[in-house]
Amino acid sequence: MTNHQPFPIDPTVEQLDLFALHSAPQLQYLDWASAELEYRRFLSLKKYYPNQLLIPPGAAWQLWQAHILDTRRYRSDCDSLFNRFIDHHPYLGHDSAADRRERYFAEQLYQGLYARHYPVLAGALALSD
Template sequence: MHEQEADVARMWLAIDALDFARMKAKLLHRRDGQWTPETVARAEASYRQFLKLAAQYPDTAIVPNEEVDQFWHAHILDTRRYADDCERIFGFVLHHNPYVGIDGADDEARLFELASATGALMERTFGAGAQAQAAAYCAVTPGAQAQPAYCAIAPGAQAAQPAYCAVTPSQGQGGEVSRTRH
């Protein structure tokens, strides 16, 4: 047990040491106005927490909120760096499954269950403030022009900007962690 705790502590230190300066500069360089210094800082902090959960709970499906998912995508796009970072931290590449939640009502319900469990784990591991950063999980009805059919907003979250959205398969977003050892 102590060895496992030491391994997790080592992984957390490695996660804290990750340098995302270039990645953050790339996100801020985008012209869509989505990323500001504040959103980048929040996404970076939450992404580090997401990685720490993946390290501490390797057999648990961890679902990132949308902001974290986009930050994760930016990390993944630097393929060599992402692979090297994952190998150094986890000993394997942390794979992304972007299709969870898009294959009908049962799969979408599974997404909400995983998201809820991730939020609870986030709060238990990092405190009540982390749950607010996990923010909202929304479902969009087909043809609804991105108007949520149901939206659960965590306390302190901005209702106008849900942190996670599950949409119809043709617009699919979403993700969960899967792991492959190499």
């Protein structure tokens, strides 16, 4: 297996203004610095792997959901980062066995890519689920 260096956060993701999300009620108990870092890593992985369905765990998932609720900002941010809208599938895994397999694969793919590109931190990601 190749030893990968951690990915830097993509510069356009780094510049993304997420400050308004601080006031989202569903995020009030999160460790903001950790949640924001995990979300930026998710967005960076999504940018590096644009055709993969990736589902992040924990705080990154919660921050993604809060970001999506600000529809105008989310649409604009997606256009800036990805040149397209990134769909969110909050109920993926609830409808059928095939649906559950797709969700499981997306979660496993994300964790594998995270472990590859952020290896020192991958154990902490698994423990925080």
